Amino acid sequence: MDIKEQLIAAIGQAAARAMADGVFTAGELPEISLEVPPQKEFGDYATNFAMQSAKAARSNPRSIAQAIVDRLNEPWLDKAVIAGPGFINFYLKSDVIYQELAAILAVGDSFGQTDAGQAERIQVEFVSANPTGPLHVGHGRGAAFGSALVNLLKAAGYQVEAEFYINDAGNQIDNLAASVNARYLELLGQTVQFPEDGYHGRDIIDTARRIIDRHGDRYLTMSEADRLAEFKEVALVEKLAALKEDLEQFGVTFDVWFSERTLHNSGSVAATCEQLKNNGSIYEKDGALWLKSTVYGDDKDRVVIRDNGVPTYLAADIAYHRDKFARGFNRVINIWGADHHGYISRVKAAIAAMEYNPDHLEVLILQMVSLYQNGELVKMSKRTGQGVTLGELIEEVGRDAARFFFIMRSIDSQLDFDLDLAKSKSNENPVYYIQYAHARIASIFRQVLEAGLSVPGDFSQVKLELLTEQAEIDLIKKMAQFPAEVTAAARERAPHRIARYAHELAGLFHTFYNQCRIIGVDPALQAARLALVTAVRSTIRQALNILGVDAPEKM
Template sequence: MDIKQQLITAIEQAAAKAMADGVFTAGQLPDIALEVPPQKDFGDYATNFAMQSAKVAKTNPRVIAQAIIERLKASWLEKAVIAGPGFINFYLKPDWLYQELAKILTAGDGFGRTNAGQGQRVQVEFVSANPTGPLHVGHGRGAAFGSALVNLLKAAGYQVEAEFYINDAGNQIDNLAASVNARYLELLGQAVEFPEDGYHGRDIIDTAQRIINNYGDKYLALPAAERLAEFKELALGEKLAGVKEDLEQFGVTFDVWYSERTLHQNQAVARTCEFLQANGNMYEKDGALWLKSTAYGDDKDRVVIRDNGIPTYLASDIAYHRNKFDRGFERVINIWGADHHGYISRVKAAIAAMGYNPDNLEILILQMVSLYQNGEPVKMSKRTGQGVTLSELIEEVGRDAARFFFIMRSIDSQLDFDLDLAKSNSNDNPVYYIQYAHARICSIFRQVAEAGAVGPAVPDNTASLLCLLKEPVEIGLIKKMAIFPQEIACAARERAPHRIARFAHELAGMFHTFYNQCRIMGVEPNLQLARIALVTAVRATLRQSLAILGVAAPEKM
């Protein structure tokens, strides 16, 4: 149990004792929230628990606070002070810091991992782009965020699976085949009208040209329907392979690639419709099948199977989500683009109609990404005149910078991506700043080794030396690292990987300050050992932070 949880437990026990003593009446008291005060003069932790409890307890908050302080039992607590209308500020004994540092050193690169998730089975579905062309920068934000969220949830003790839903059925794939067919015929000198809903990207021409390079004009002899069927498979295979290659280049992997087609091939869509008809949540009207979604909060009922027998997109989505919950996931997280916001209510309604708890589906909406260079918006690729692709962005700024910049802001806000800043080797570039801190620590270890000193391994007697770390910047570093497990647990609970990016940036800044103020080599031997131990812990914490974000921790820069 970390120090924060120990303090919460101590407060709970003190409050229970105060109620038993009749200081204030028993009732449903609020959860205890501890915050790290913005100024160190206000202690190590603070809580407004007494103020929040006042209404239920029908007692002045300062009276509640005083009763809690008088009954607190904690050997590591130096003092607790009432502030303002009823805040309690807690000052911990210095020894707890050194104990925390020792724990970090023992945990090594695994420091920060918690069991907050208690093994809950969670599926995270993200990207799931139509395999009709290359991924663009909007997909990049979803890929970076989704993969970081998976890493974060795993670090917080959840059992997580990452999934990509392949939209390989329906009109978009038919349009892909028709587009490739038109370009194929054009390249072979035939006059053809390009399909109205076709894809105009340069990559479609490239696909058609590759078909010609590999097979010549042999497909001209086929009837149009057969040629389209062939091109559908060839184009789909190529586009999906390109998507996988782009994601692998971006450091994004999936446990499952789930094909939409299989939902039709194995009759999952048909069986789901039969199930909903049987339980009274689907009905026939004007020859079509409708989901009774208004019964579950949607603004209108939705067509699932058209009057011509062709399923809507919703039909596949209903069957797919039924499949997810039938696989035993306790929590399902979908990461969608901003253009899908209006789709949430109908999917949630479908889940409720099937008898599942719609609250077990979380839909996280990504806001848009805007690229800027030289202070001006960048909308088109220099290479193709089309939208900027993910692979072009990686080529321009590198994988690490692209991932970090996508993750460092909450997905609730639109992201302005500064290409110039992402490429710069300066302290203004947050990912460079963090990676440089890690590389600087590795450089310290090389100096230690060259000098024949002890490090970076921690000697057995380090625990007795840690109390030599008394400088404010040293204490600040230890305190910052001590809250890392809580930061992971909180970020996972809030689905907020950007909190880890912010934490890593703040820790890197504190380390750079320490490096500029405190010598490591050439000081008294025991202090040198203590400071080597301190930077060892910082390196481990930075590594874990960067690992969650999917960003490299270089040893040289």
């Protein structure tokens, strides 16, 4: 248990004793939260717990705060001061921070990992792009965020599976086959009318050309229906392989690739509709089957089986979510684009109709991404004249910069992606700034070895109390916050908090590096500072690992 967790526990115990003593009425008190004050004179931590408890406790906030302060008697706490209308500012004893640094060094590369999730089973489904063409930058934001969220949840002690839902059934795949067919015929000199809903990307032409390179005009002798069926499979396999390659290049992998087709072929869609019919959640109208989604909070009822007997997309989605919960996940998280916002209520209604808890589905909505270069909006690829693909973005700015820039802002906000900044090797580029801190620490250890000096193999005997400069103290305090930051970011589904934390820690390190000499000072102080930067290097590396960004040794 780190010092922040110990302080939260101590406040809770003090509040419980105060209630037992009859100082204020027992009630359902709020969760205790701690913040680091913006100014050092206000202590190491602060809480507004007394103010939040006033209503439930039916007491004055300052009276509650005083009762808590009077009952705090922790050996690591120097003092607790009541401020304003009921804030409590906590000041830790100076030796506590050295104990925290020693604990960080003892844990090593697992520092920051917590058991807050208590092994709760969570499935995170993200990207799930139609396999009809290359991934674009919008998919890139979902891929970076989703994979970082998976890493973050794992670091916080959750049992997580990452899943990609392959939309390999329905009109979009039929349109893919028709598009390839049209290009195939065109390349063989035939005049055809391109499908109205066809895909116009250069990749479709490339697919048709590869078919000709392999098989020539052999498909011309087929009926169009047979040719479309053949091209559907060829194109689907090719597009899915390309999609997987793009994601792997972006550092994104999945535990499960779930095919929509299997829901239809296995009878799962039919079985789901039958279950809903049996529990009275489906009715027939105008020859179609309708879900009573208004009963469960939707704004209108929804068709699940059309009057021609063909299931809607919603029918497959209901069957898919039924399958998810049947696999035993406690919670499922879907990461969708902004254009899917209106779809949330109907899926939650369907989950409730299947007698699952709709609150166990979380839908996180990604806002749009806009690319800027030279201060101007970039809409089209210079190479193809179409939308910029994820592969082109990675080629332009690199994987690490692309991932970091996608993650560094909350997904609730639209992202303006500055291509020039992402490519720059300057302190203004946040990912460069963080990676440079890690590389700079690696350089320090190379210099130590080159100078013939020794690096302590065991920091337990190092005199950490020699670290008295404010820049050193600030670094230790910031690192001590990392486990709590991981826990909070995981609970809020907010990887951008880790990006911000890493940037702030890197900033404190650069300040320390410019103010405190490491090599060539008193040997005991040198050992202590090497211990300090070892902990910083480990913490930065763990934060970057969560974000899926490399921690380079050289730059």
